[in-house]
Each structure stands twice: as structure tokens, then as C-alpha cells.
Amino acid sequence: MLRSFKPTWMVESIYQITPEQLRKEKIKAVLTDLDNTLIAWNNPEATEETIQWIQLMKENNIEVVILSNNTEKRVGKVASILELEFIPSALKPLQRGFKKALNTYPYSKDEWLMVGDQIITDIKGANHAGIKSVLVKPVMDSDAWNTRLNRFVELHIMNYLIKKDSEMKWRDGLYERRNNE
Template sequence: MLDKFKPTWMVETIYHITPEQLAKHNVKAVLTDLDNTLIAWNNPQGTKELIDWIALMEKNGIPVVIISNNSGDRIQKIADNLHLPYVPRSMKPSRRGFVRASKELQIPLEQCVMVGDQLITDIFGANRTGVRNVWVLPIINSDAWNTRINRFFERKLLKRLLKNDPGMIWRKSLD
């Protein structure tokens, strides 16, 4: 069970992930969390770094899809602003959002990667769906109130994961 919370990779930010690294691991599409992975939860404007990264993925023919537990106007506005497709109300760790994105992209789950800042939603959800995943550091250190509860359990999980594998550290690439 603990294994289902273990990320495939740990990389500091989504911007560290390059098309070359993805190709090496036979990844054809990036599924990503929104809040604190792509943007700061309290600042919906994407940074220049993010815009550049999205452009780089597009240039290399790698689709990027937002898989969010958020719903409604907020996510639509942000996704439109970034020109990214999205799956709202994914209810991660449910399999639903991952499966829907993979079907719409016509790219099998095994060739997708999920990027997210939360073990309990993003990483657990991806693992239970058979999607390799990247755990990134949250963009900012404060969280919305509902995320703070997840963080409490996340710290406990990380402690146990580290006991089994002390080599779990954030790196600057997938390799």
C-alpha cells in the first residue's frame, strides 16, 4: 500500500522536465496538476518560465493537459489563459481524470506522465491508474485550507517512505 504513494521521480519543478528526458522514457504526454504545480494557488497568472515551458512542449509535439480537482470558472479562465486543455472535477486520487485525458489524447496511460505537488492526490491517483509520475516541490509554501490537511498526512507518509528508501530526494531532472 505504501508503494502506491511513492513517486516514480522527484524533480524540483515542472520546468526542469525537458522533451529530451521525456523521449528517453517513452513519455508522449504530460498530465499536470494546476495549483502549486503550474501556478501558485493564490496567483493565477502564469510566470514567464511557465509560458516558455508550455511553448517548448508544444514545439516538440508533447501535449500538456491539466488534471484538476477544481471546477468551474476559475480553472477554465486559467486554462484558457495558458491555452491548455483541462479535465475539471477529476476527484484525484480517482482514476477518472487520468483515464479521460488519456482517451481524449489517444495516448495510452503507460505513455503519459503525471506531474503534481501532492502525494495523496496526484501521485497516489497516478500510481493507481498505472501512470508514471513526478512529484514536484510546491511553488509556494503556503496552501489553501483543504490542502493543509493533506499536507499533514503527506508528512507522515514521506517519513515512512524515506525509511524504506533514504535516496528519495528532489533532483534537477528525470535521470
């Protein structure tokens, strides 16, 4: 049962995912969580690093779509700055948002990648949808009140998964081990 929370990869940051890595996996589109994945949960603005990463994806013809449980107002503000499509109120891990993405864009499940900082919402939802996933570390150590309970539960799930699977390690990219490992 807990295997449904297992990400395909664990990468320190979304910014370490490169177009070359995505091409190697035949990924043409990235669904990305917003809060604590692309930007801090309590910041309505995109950072320069975020803008550069999005631009790199666009230059390499990789579609990026924000898939967030947050409101249309919150997600729309950031999506407008980044000039990205978005799906708000996705209700992850339920399939509503994932199905909308799969039905809206011309990519097969194998061509999508979900990137997020929560295994309970982002990773479980992606696994259920049959989409490869990347778990990233949260941009900030703090969370909104409604995420704190998830983090507590996630800690126990992650500890179990890491104990059962020696390949569950943080990497500097889809394939690179961290320098200290």
C-alpha cells in the same frame, strides 16, 4: 500500502522536466496538476516561466493537459491563457479524471506522465491509473485551507517512504541529482 504513494521521480520543479528527458522515457503527453504545480494556488495568472515551459513542450510535440481537482472556472481561466486542454473537478486520487484523459487522447498509459505537488492526490491517482509520476515541490509554501490537512498526512508518508527507499531523493531533473548531493 504506502507504496501506492511513491512517485516514479521527485523533481524540484516542473520547469526542470525537459522534452529530452520525456523522449528518453517515451512520454508523449503530460498531465499536470494546476495549483502549486504550474502556478501558485492563490494566483489566477500564469507566470512567464510557466508560459515558456508550456511553449517548449508544444514545440517538441508533447501534449500538456491540466488535470485539476479545482473548478472549471478556475482551471479554465489558466488553461485559456496557456492554450491548453484541461480536465477540471478531476476528484484525484479517484480515477474519474485519469480515465477521461486516457479515453480522450490517443496515448497509451506508458506514454503519459503525471506531474503534481501532492502524493495523496496526484501521485496516488497516477499510480492507480498505471501512469508514471513526478512529485514536484509546491510553488508556494502556503496552501489553500483544504490542502493543509493533506500536507500534514503527506509529511508522515514521505518520511516513511524516504526511510525505506534511499533512491527517493529530490533531483534537478528526471535523472540529475541535486548539486549538493
